[in-house]
Amino acid sequence: MHPERNKSARERLQQERAREKKREKRRRTLIVSAAVVAVIGLAAVVGVIAANAGKDDGDSETGPLLAPSGAQGEDQLAIPVGASDAPSTLTVWEDFRCPACAQFENGLRDTIHELEQAGQIKIEYHLATIIDGNMGGSGSLRAANAAACAQDVGKFAPYHDVLYQNQPPETQDAFGENSRLIELAGKVEGLDTPAFRSCVEEGRHDGWVNKSNTAFQGGGFSGTPTVLLNGEPIFPKKGSEQISVANFKKWIAEANQGKKPGTKRPTPTPTAASS
Secondary structure: OOHHHHHHHHHHHHHHHHHHHHHHHHHOOOOEOOOOEOOOOHHHHOOOEHHHHHHOOOOOOOOOOOOOOOOEOHHHOEEEEOOOOOOEEEEEEEOOOOHHHHHHHHHHHHHHHHHHHOOOEEEEEEEOOHHHHHHOOOHHHHHHHHHHHHHHOOOHHHHHHHHHHOOOOOOOOHHHOHHHHHHHHOOOOOOOOHHHHHHHHHOOOHHHHHHHHHHHHOOOOOEOOEEEEOOEEOOOEEOOEEOOHHHHHHHHHHHOOOOOOOOOOOOOOOOOOOO
16 A cells, blocks of 8 residues: 555545536636626526426415506516616516526626616516525515515615625525615615615515516526517527627617617606605
């Protein structure tokens, strides 16, 4: 026996295991450069497949179906952001606990904001709670309710961004604590008010969130995020082109060719309970 040789073999095995852990971490992370969002493969949505969403304990539409202020579309399940007359519509189905949703949002946030502010697109956000069903906990529901409470006072978009910028690991249910959601509201100017806190703590929009999740389950979607441009899926790719900042801008430009940018931006009217 050669102790030194055995030691060397063990060290090589340990090093290989460490390298494998690093590779696995890289595989789960979307790497963003200044201009390009790395390809988001279907593997990114492992664990959030819609077929598993039936395990969600919050599927039943309990509580009053109180839609947040300004909600639109069928059953008032869409939260609109941007000019109502923008030539293109980006429809986004998301779960605030979904890692792939955070990758999409954190990678394309600046681009989406830029195009929305320029009147090129409007966004219709739909909220789902499938991670609660897959992983346990209530963070998806609690965060979605809090986001709906922010919508009541016209601050959905910035609070939505804050939640994704501060998303906990998928296995941790930090968003299940209303205190954490209220703490994060402090990052949005003017949001942390007694009315907002009451809305969050009472779960005022829980029934609406559950109804939205039921609509997601019945929509035939494969997982979150589901992203549609004028009704056509673009996530994780559009046709043969992978999603990236450059391609995303190109798809919008192609869809909007010859069309005027939107200019109508109605100010959401706070609900009586939130005013």
